Amino acid sequence: MNYQRSFSLLTALLLGQLFFPCIAFSSGLLIIYPSVKAPYNKIYKDIIKGIETNYGGLTNKLKIAPKNADHMLAEKIEKYQPDVLITLGRQSLKEVGGLNLSTPLVAGAITKTDQAVSGVSMTPDPEIILSHLLMIAPFVSRVYVVADTDRYAQIERANAYLKQQDKILKTEKATSIQQAADKYLKIINSASASDAIWLMRGASLNDPSILMLVLEAAWKKKIVVFSSNPAHVKRGALFSVYPDNEKMGAALARVAQQLNRPDYQATPNLGLSPLRNLHLIVNKRTSKHLGINPNNISGLNIHRLL
């Protein structure tokens, strides 16, 4: 083959890639993720990077448009003939799940789902949050939580972990902001320096007024307040966590590999595992107020120090 002919062939192949991307693929892993604006798109980008570098096989990705359901989605997926699918985000899962495809499905970048699906949740594992707490503030022996009634799973997991560590979890239920505020104040009034308050994720209790109230009272008594919401750290919570998206991608890739094993015959529904790959963010000002030098927290990689 002379150079000219090979160049023409290469050009045709490249143009083919450009105009008919679907014809080049036959199998492998297909990642379906939504088109979102900056800076949220960076989250998906990092997860995808994690998947691609850890899957160890052919990977492709398909971006779906926001809001409106894509009637052509099934056909688009079909063109890739994937062995396994990973959906990122609630909308992707909803749309792909609705197609009832026979291809094994892994769900990522969601916090919960009613669908029978395997995947990794974006909700941080309470075990990791609490293990961080005990490394940063080993003097803490009791952890207080005021939570919605629907937080049972997390509380159970937290309770079991703290018990293992010879520590105590005290939970209070609250259904309104007012009720939560009253309970927090009561806890702080009777708390000692070996107590800590956990602002657990819960939509109705995430009101800024509660945070400010708790932080003010806790500052005066030097009580540790940590939160499941990283934005609280800027306001004065001692620490929080947020997803390490690349590692989350790696975890998703592992689940996908597992489902794609030829010998894997079980019902492909492992459920959502809690996210254990987390970054730690610490408030320097608050840690110093509590007498904790962030430089001396050994064994922890503080990703951000505010």
Added chain:
Amino acid sequence: MKPHHCLLLFLGLAVNSQKAISAGYEELSDIYGDEEFVSIASGVSKPISKAPSVASVITASTIKKIGAIDIDDVLETIPGLHVARNSIGYQPIYIFRGISSDFNPQVLMLINGIPITNLFHGDRNLIWGGMSVEAISRIEIIRGPGSAIYGADAFAGTINIITKTSEQIDGTELGLRTGSLDTTDLWLQAAKKYKAFSISGTLEIHDTNGDRSRITSDAQSFLDSITGTTASLAPGPVSQGRENLDGRLNVSYKNFNLNTGFQIRNDGGIATGIAQALDPHGRASSKRYNADLSYNNLTLTENTGLKASISYLQTSQEAEEDFILLPPGTTGSAQNSIPYPDGMIGNPEVYERHYRANFSLAFRGVARHEVMGGAGYYFGEIYKTKEEKNFGIDPSTGLPVYPGSPLVDVSDTSFIFLNENQRENSHIFIQDIWHLADDWELTTGLRFDHYSDFGDTTNPRIALVWAARHNLTVKALYGEAFRAPSFAETGEQDNPAFLGNPNLKPETLKSYELAFNYKPSYDLTLDLNLFQYYWKDIIQFVPDAGGSGTRTAQNAGEQAGHGIEVEAVWQVNNTLSILSNYSWQKSEDEQNNVDAANAPEQQFYIRANTSFQNGWNATLQANRVMDRNRAFDDPRQDIGDYTTVDFTLRKSFLVDQLELSLITKNLFNADAREPSPNGQPVPAITNDLPLAQRRIYGEIRYKL
């Protein structure tokens, strides 16, 4: 509609708008807390450094929201900082807290931590030509002295420009902006990551005819009145066109980071002329190239961190078309009666190179202390000066150059305006952050600088930070600073008016500050700063004894000042945010016991931004500049106050892939003016330097 009516209407619309959170982001917002934290976590924006100083940080997102076209649009929004204009080329004068001078060497500007100070005048470059903002990731502005950290010229304030890397550039983006004054901006940025390598780049073109507001008199007007000539081109328009080309490339690999860049300025108008006489013909150009390589490892060992960098900067100030100092028909002075048919022409050119090497080591091994120390070396040179002129002495004959003669090259002779020259500087510094008690922290720093030309200087700083309450931080700061004499001040020669003085000492500054940061609620942050400073050994050109008419640079001036700055940032609801600041300062020229000239004594700024999930984003801002005094011997009335109002409207489509914007500046056509220099016996430009009136631009951005 009056400006304040417009603002009220805007606020009313925004407050009444419904809260809207897109379902698509709810889950991510829940995990990350808010959008701001998504940016921090994903590395798009970096958290504000908690260095004990009075600092402001402006990010790329704000720069876009306010419709900034040039970096000066951004800097004007900072409390305690006002951007005035130099009559030569309308180059910016960054006035921090009442400290003003013609060439503004009292402000240090850094790009990615590397000073861009020129040796000739100690400024950014006499042909600075502005700086487009698309390559900027964030700007950190420190008010007050910072010589204990940054060395020379971190005096009245420090402006550190951090450019975008692959973390901040999302794929490939193209942009085009066009509008008033025949202005076109074009930019392209792209980023790519490959394994541990990241590469990103930005290319920006800025082309404008510039504002052509008119001045009513110039230096030639006065000369005409005493010589009987009619040469002056005033009343006439200022000349401000320019063609800028900026490029930046960043490559990073693990702990290594390489920045390279260029800033080319061509076809630059001289505004009101080199000698304050209108010059529609003269064109200036400047070529600047920079490269820096740094290594940054915060955890070299468990308790130590290391930073090291080397950098190179090359700059030039060139005459592209002859600078006509005084227009055709001028006699140049009252003593000469023969007119110059082509005007008096002088084309000074300066070429500089700067080399730097720095390292610092941080040590955290001592309980309750964080110690940092380091050293650095600098070598800078004006490696070439050139000059052509059609007046003065012809070095080849030793005879005067008569009016009408062609240009004479005086380069490499004793008749040139400035000789080539070099400067070396080495420094060592140490800083300790001592965690005194749970809520108390004491930072002490000391830097020693040795200069090859003017000797040694040692500059301390002390900061005591008290976390008084969960939402209140109080800082007490003391700092000293020095400003190195520029080569123009030490070496200017063969000039009929100004002569350099090689025996100059650096200017010095001592400053005391008290800063409060208070967060009364989740959505409101208030800042209050009080300051007092003493500025000594100010370098001024003082008339020489003996009636020669020349002035020689001397450490003659002294100024003291105090003031306050207040700032409020309020996130009213999900869609509306308001930022406002007010600054007041009172500075006294101690030599003449009068209020210091040119700097505004009061400034007020307010900005409201509304951002809707459906892609609409609107920003309305107003800036009021007040109470600018004249120099003690300036016969003019104090310069008028002004308020400019700008409005920017943006709409994004296809998940931000496409963005369209409408940007208006000085919406209500305010007659805004910056002070023109005083002069003897009268100021040359009597009615000050007019700023541009209403401008309208359309902008399109597209992400590939």
